[in-house]
Amino acid sequence: MPEQDATEYSIRFARYSDLKRVTDIMESMEEQIDDTSIFVADDEYFIKSHIEREGFIVVAGHKKKIAAFLIVRFPRDSEDNLGRDIGLNEDDQWKVNHMESVIVVDEHRGNALMQKLIEYSEPIAKFMDYPIAMATVSPDNPYSLNNFLKMGYKEVLRKKKYDDVERIILRKDL
Numbered sequence: 001m002p003e004q005d006a007t008e009y010s011i012r013f014a015r016y017s018d019l020k021r022v023t024d025i026m027e028s029m030e031e032q033i034d035d036t037s038i039f040v041a042d043d044e045y046f047i048k049s050h051i052e053r054e055g056f057i058v059v060a061g062h063k064k065k066i067a068a069f070l071i072v073r074f075p076r077d078s079e080d081n082l083g084r085d086i087g088l089n090e091d092d093q094w095k096v097n098h099m100e101s102v103i104v105v106d107e108h109r110g111n112a113l114m115q116k117l118i119e120y121s122e123p124i125a126k127f128m129d130y131p132i133a134m135a136t137v138s139p140d141n142p143y144s145l146n147n148f149l150k151m152g153y154k155e156v157l158r159k160k161k162y163d164d165v166e167r168i169i170l171r172k173d174l
Contacts, residue, residue: 014057067108070117097130
């Protein structure tokens with residue numbers, strides 16, 4: 001698989017016109033992996049709500065197609081706020097952002113797009129007053145785990161989440 005020229009990528013916020021493409025990529029990834037212990041897909045409603053109000057989505061574009069995307073969520077007082085899992089007080093839970101789903105399309109892997117999308121998103125989340133970045137990763141996904149660790153995230157807890165599958169909970173203070 002030839003690597004793409006990194007200068008050919010543009011990173012921007014997702015728009016409503018991206019909704020179908022992002023959803024299609026998510027569904028395609030779910031079919032490819034077909035193992036919920038590694039990857040759990042989000043539905044179209046979840047994706048749309050992040051374009052609208054519950055966070056934001058950033059996409060890496062390449063030749064007018066989406067090469068990768070990242071969903072950033074502001075869980076606030078939701079039951080699934082990862083801050084609850086690690087015992088953050090209520091005020092700090094409101095400062096948590098989740099680096100949710102990040103997907104890089106097959107032909108664009110190996111170009112550090114996960115890292116670029118997260119590095120693009122972190123200062124935005126911090127500016128929006130969500131300076132505690134958190135994520136979950138399957139222990140069976142060393143690629144994602146190593147990417148997060150290289151970017152300064154720390155493993156803070158291992159716990160069964162999402163229909164009783166093992167997850168590593170990561171944190172980074174922005």
